[in-house]
Amino acid sequence: QVQLVQSGAEVKKPGASVKVSCKASGYTFNTFYIHWVRQAPGQGPEWMGVINPGGGSTYYAPELQGRVTMTSDTSTSTVYMELTSLRHGDTAVYYCARDEFPGELRRYCQYWGQGTLVTVSS
Amino acid sequence: EILMTQSPAILSVSPGERATLSCRASQSISNDLAWYQQKPGQAPRLLIYDASTRATGIPARFSGRGSGTEFTLTITSLQSEDFAVYYCQQYDSWPQFGQGTKVEIK
Numbered sequence: 001q002v003q004l005v006q007s008g009a010e011v012k013k014p015g016a017s018v019k020v021s022c023k024a025s026g027y028t029f030n031t032f033y034i035h036w037v038r039q040a041p042g043q044g045p046e047w048m049g050v051i052n053p054g055g056g057s058t059y060y061a062p063e064l065q066g067r068v069t070m071t072s073d074t075s076t077s078t079v080y081m082e083l084t085s086l087r088h089g090d091t092a093v094y095y096c097a098r099d100e101f102p103g104e105l106r107r108y109c110q111y112w113g114q115g116t117l118v119t120v121s122s
Numbered sequence: 123e124i125l126m127t128q129s130p131a132i133l134s135v136s137p138g139e140r141a142t143l144s145c146r147a148s149q150s151i152s153n154d155l156a157w158y159q160q161k162p163g164q165a166p167r168l169l170i171y172d173a174s175t176r177a178t179g180i181p182a183r184f185s186g187r188g189s190g191t192e193f194t195l196t197i198t199s200l201q202s203e204d205f206a207v208y209y210c211q212q213y214d215s216w217p218q219f220g221q222g223t224k225v226e227i228k
Contacts, residue, residue: 035217044209045158045166047217061216095165107213108156110177112165 002026004034004096004113011119012086019082020116022096029077030054033099035109036070036081038092045095050105053079086120093117124148124212128220134228135200143223145193145210153189154214160222161206169208170195200225 007021022034036048049060053072060068064083072079079096094116097109125148135141145155153173158166168177170186173193183198197204205227210220 037217044221045211045219047219059216097165100171106171107154107217108168108171108211110168115165 002098002111004098004111006094006096006113006116009117009119011121014087014120014122016086016120017082017084018086018118019080020094020096020118021078021080022113023076023078024053024098025077027098028102030074031102033105034070034072034079035097035099035107036068037095037097038090039095039115040089040092043092046092048081048094050099050107051079053077083118086118088120091118091120124151124215124218126210126212126218126220128208128210128223130223131221132224132226134226136228137202138199139228141197141200141204141225143195143197143208143225145188145195145220147191147193147212147214150190151212151214154212155186155188155193156211156213157184157186157195158209158211159204159206160209166209197225 003025005023010018035050037045039045051058051070058070067084069082096113098111100106127146129144155173157170160166174186185196187194207222207224209222
């Protein structure tokens with residue numbers, strides 16, 4: 001069965017960076033795009049960007065451009081999301097989620113990771 | 123940027139009744155709309171895509187309609203497990219979610 005397993009919770013100070021991992025299993029890793037979505041407390045989800053794990057191409061939300069980097073490691077079927085220059089407003093649960101069809105970017109997702117809480121606190 | 127507006131913010135419904143949730147896009151998105159259900163501490167769960175197609179394993183009491191800028195999600199005969207927050211998401215351009223409708227027990 002398809003599984004996305006994320007790394008554990010993080011607490012960071014303002015100005016620091018965080019790197020969250022998402023290990024995929026149960027399907028052919030290279031063939032499905034992976035999205036990153038975050039959700040601040042009490043808010044709706046916010047799309048951060050997407051990566052093609054096989055080719056490494058990425059598309060980032062304009063408001064995060066310059067602070068977010070998504071990478072993949074095909075040898076371990078793992079994608080990573082790094083966010084730099086953290087601010088209090090980045091406190092959120094961060095999710096990875098798999099796009100719906102192989103080789104296509106449909107932009108909606110049935111399979112999600114369990115979420116990683118990132119807290120930015122001084 | 124396409125803005126997604128959901129209404130109402132809170133919907134109070136008795137078990138067994140029907141719930142109708144609305145979602146409006148700031149510009150036409152054809153039928154590029156998905157609906158998700160989210161319970162506390164859980165990831166969103168895909169219910170509907172392409173505005174009206176149920177995702178795998180989703181019960182028939184969930185149905186979606188609409189195209190262009192106006193969309194609805196209807197839940198007939200609400201079950202106890204249906205009380206949750208529901209989000210619409212457009213994918214005509216890069217994904218954008220609404221702010222959600224909380225369906226609570228009346």
